[in-house]
Amino acid sequence: MTGIILALLSTTAAAERTESFISALVADKQTVLFFELFVASLVVIYVICFLYGSHQNLNLARAVAHNLRNILEYQFVSFGTEEGKTLLKDGQSYFWYHATGRRNTSGLTVFLDLAKRMDIFSYTSGLMTSPERDRVVFYLPITNDVSMDPLTLFIVKRKELDRLRNVEEGLALESVERFAGQVIDVNGFPSDLVTMTEHSDISTALLPERIRNMIARQARNLISIHVTENGAKWDAQCSVSKRLVRVEFVLPRQKSNLPDVLEDMCQIAIHFVDAVADTKMSATARKKALELRRRAQLEEEKKLQKARAEEAAARRIAKKKEEEEAVGKMSGDKQVKYEAKKRKKELNARMKKSARKVV
Template sequence: MSIPPQTLNIPTKQMLAFLSLLAVATAQQVSMPSQPYYEHTYEELKEMGLLQRLVTYNWKLELVTVSFTLFYLLTHFLGASYNARLVSKWVSSAEEVLDKQFASLGCSVKENVVKDDNEHYTYFATGRKNIESLTVRFTLKPRHNLLLLVSETILAFFITSIEQSVDSVNITVKYSSDAESNVDDFIWAIVNKDGMNQARIENYFLSLTKTSESSKLPTEYVFMSETADITEEVYNESENSGLTSSPTLLKYVAFTDQSIVKPTTLEEAASSKKAILYTSFPTTASELKANQDLLTSFLSLVDNVVENVKFRPETLKRVKKTREAETQKIKKALEEVQKEELENKRVEEQRKERERIAKLSPEEQRKIEKKRQEKKQRKQMKQQRVR
């Protein structure tokens, strides 16, 4: 459809005319190669009109640059939008379960989900019996940065120490104060074998557990706990089978009173009870439905741990012994650091003393050396008398 001339304003007409002339001139430049732009003299360029200069100039580098920039911006927008849609689908599906469980959903009145950056989002729920808060942290592939994504994929293929980014969901439950006081100290988890080693590396508390296979679990999973009787108390196959019904989703579910990162101070080693559900990102309708079942089973297990799970005194003694051993390791490490700092301080003081003496006159240096030798002799004589 053509645009009536009377509907165009003057700037628009001029722009269309300019683009038309530029197109014609560019076509002429392609059909009849002209003298390169930089071979023209200043006077020749000065005599040329704007359009002739545009036609004469070689725009290949600019075209490549603009094309690459536009391609980068397009992939950035598409990748960021795809990540946002993944999070939106998860939240919409999960809220069908969470809305029945929690009084308040979303991070704030204005923002249901907080976007930390294009790879990280946060969701929050509160107002439930036994639970003070439920925090969901989404981690996604850097789809907004195609160059980084491709480089990471290639490097991860050749270098085993480089982990390729994956889409994941980490749900952390913090107990209410009354519920926390009713929960014993313990570590227990169901972990997918496929990521078991990585789970140990990323979670300090799992390094304190022992692995055991069980007929109660699908072959894809193992129990990780401090003692076998903890599993007997926590896990009920008939009630908790929903946790492991979708091996493609569940990476691990864990209950712990220890920190995720290995503590280096006694304050960091203090008890911090929580429940964690770590999954891959559901994308299909069937996976989203399985994720709903997984959430329901997880929250049910949290209630069971708070209200029903109590361990025998013998079990609690072993658990306490493990924590005392870890505390002693921290104390020993802190003592070693303190000794090293004192030694470094002593060496630094000796260095400064040597520098001070080096600036003195030869006579003063001899006096100081004489005093040092006398002090050394007195010390040796004292040691001989003690013997």
């Protein structure tokens, strides 16, 4: 009787263990299924965001290209590339637009750095912080046949100036500040715009009232304006030509304002292209500009010499360390021979040096 009771109890315990195992297995399967559904949902959302964001960026780039064509129709002869493409797509967020055939400049290159709308992570982070803006840069190299005086005019948002000073590639901004060392107040400009140049005569000549009003009107969207014959070293796109006009700005959030912003920025950029060809600096301003460039060149040469000296010293230290390690691995006899050879070499060098002094 006792054996039957024990058998029943063991059977009941086994059944309970089996039932608990099956329940845990079902729970694990439900968890795995839920996780798979969650991952699949993320993939679907990512694909939808990618396609929708890419389509939005392409439409915005086409809208910019269409407006630029209408604005610049009477300023340039040809638009786009030789293959007939108006826009060059360089990824989902980067686009290029070209226009050629105008006096004083070899052409207009427009770089569009649009917000990464196709990236769900950038999109969600933009909801929690300030959203990424659509950035546009105009590059207008000045042709060599233009008689351009040595001048620099740099108009920049104050917070952008601080950013350029802090980022690594912004170290090249030091050259701009050495040339355009004078910060001036321009009548009509908002307080968050910093204007830098060599001499106040340059700003007076290059900034007539009409252009000042345009810049003030677009101050919210403007990032920087750089007019120079010495290049913009922090921007790799400016390595082709040092004589250039560079205008950087963001597109308005309201797309209905897009034509007005583009028209003002185009007029500002084209004005500077023509103004530098017609502007002749006073003797005082020209002398100051040349002196600033001479000082900047001397500072650059000193930095290069210092860097070369530090590099040579580092090489000597590394070579000496390698020699010491090699000597440490030698046997006793070889070390004695090496030291004797080294002393003889040093003695010969001192004797040659003394002979040169006597001569």
